[in-house]
Amino acid sequence: MGSNEKIYRIRFHGRGGQGMKTASRILGTAFFLSGFEIQDAPRYGAERRGAPIFAYVRAARSPINERGIIRRPDLVVVADDTLLPIPAAGVLAGVDEHTILLLSSDVRAAEWVDRIRFPGQLILLPKLGETEDPPGLRFLGATCAGAAARLAGPVARDCLEASIHMEAGPLGAAALAENLSRALAAYDAMASHAGCVQPATATSADDYIAPRWVDLPFEQASVSAPAIHGTLTSALSKTGLWRTLRPVIDYARCKRCWWVCSTFCPDGAIQVDSAGQPGIDYEHCKGCMVCVAQCPPHAIEAVTERGSQAEEAS
């Protein structure tokens, strides 16, 4: 490939369960149907629904030799604005002046530019009837893919439509229809920004800068084997970051029947004090809301994490 070849590099950030893998597949297939060479892949570790994940798409008119995750994105799509303050989510990794940031948020664009000092162009994706509930989030991927397709430019509406038929068709007629309507609505909503993404030049292997490896001496198995000698180290993972909804106990209504919420909490994130009063460990509560559903006196309420974070900040 010549050095002046252009590659679209698009990264989708969301939480497990918000359909970012689907988004990358829809967009990748739509590019493919538009005559492009493509790569699309999700990247996640051991984390599950709610944890920060990302997926990426490369598209070019000729074979793509780049591999691995996208370090210098032309377009970053963020499905969940609560990921921006989380360093581990790496949403802003490698962005520069040419990067477009498409953000699904209720907060004004100007405020985001101010908050995160984003060097490129920030475009808001208005929440098109999205909800905070996990079941309502499942079509977010289609919305993001539709918007990204329009921003990128060379994907025609009918290619996007055909792609969704391929990717969402096996999910059944109802899910297909919902994915189609969300994606096409987002595609249309981005008309004023159509084609604003600037694909960057393909990088050459000659320009590759090797990482600065640190050579470690060979150690005995007792040292080098991944044995964990500490106990309960899992608590160092703050899975509270996975939450989109937060359970809040109304202690005026709580009947101190801790054996219900504390036993049913899958994560053991509800502790009981000596007076029999349950308390939720927000550093680790993943927001499954089992406690809300099971609390006999209905003393636990589900509030949006976004709302509680805003309240705490003020």
Added chain:
Amino acid sequence: MNDTAFRRMKDLPSTHLLGTGTPMCAGCGGLEALHQIYDVLGERTVFVNAAGCMTLLSVYPFTPFRGSWLYAAMASAPAGAQGIRDALDILLAHGRIRTEDDLQPVVLTGDGAAYGMGLSATSGAIERNLDFLYICYDNEGYGNTGQQYSAATPHAARTSTSRGVHGYAGEKKDLFAIWAAHRPAYVATVVGAEPLDLARKVETAKRLTGPRLIIALAPCPTGWDFDPQDAVAIGKLAVKTGIWPLKEYRDGQIRHTKMPHPRLPVEGYLKRQGRFAHLFAPQRNEKLLREIQSGVDRYWQQLEGIRAAPGGGGACT
């Protein structure tokens, strides 16, 4: 059961041994059962984990356990438990650990290993009368890799490898019966949504020696496609509809620990899970719904037949 420490819900442990911060999904029914089981089993345990979702519990440098954990290949966890038991026995025999420092090997696998790949190793371990505990978290599919069907997948459920209009064509394997046919010390079914029943069974298993095996139905928001907050409600419905009988095998006898009265129609259980949505829309699949219901009816009718027969009491044949 007269001497149980768990008479009421209030008697359940109020402090929890399993660490927070695990990578299991929000609303994981398997994790719910495991944390309840661990509270009753206590810290003096060594977990032997076959490949599955719960392998991710202990990914370096993190662990939610207070004791050791060993990773084994999918088919090999009972063999791993054998090795640990043997090592402990040697240490005991040589006086290198005291009797009170002895540990309990606990195999922890999903249904992929328990119902399928690991069944032969389990059969061998029971045959050798290995003193161990086996906990299977049964989410009725290969959940860690995207819910492909397993030998535990129920009839008509949609999985990522059974996506047709009829779902999975096979029937869920009766692992309880297969295990019980080996005549081990103890076999039981539990679900995290019935924690008192679960605690009593783990308490019983803890007091016995020899092979003791427990299958925990693990409602799986990701694989079964439901809102995580419904995890307990769906577990309760599995018991109330009779689709997941709570029972135990001991001394050649099978005893049902919770009879569903009245037994609710299975539809109430199926309707709340996306993996059965194709049975209700675009139109109801009466044939498959009937097949599932009559399978459950047959189970309980046979059981009543056994109980009504002279000398009947659920003898294991």
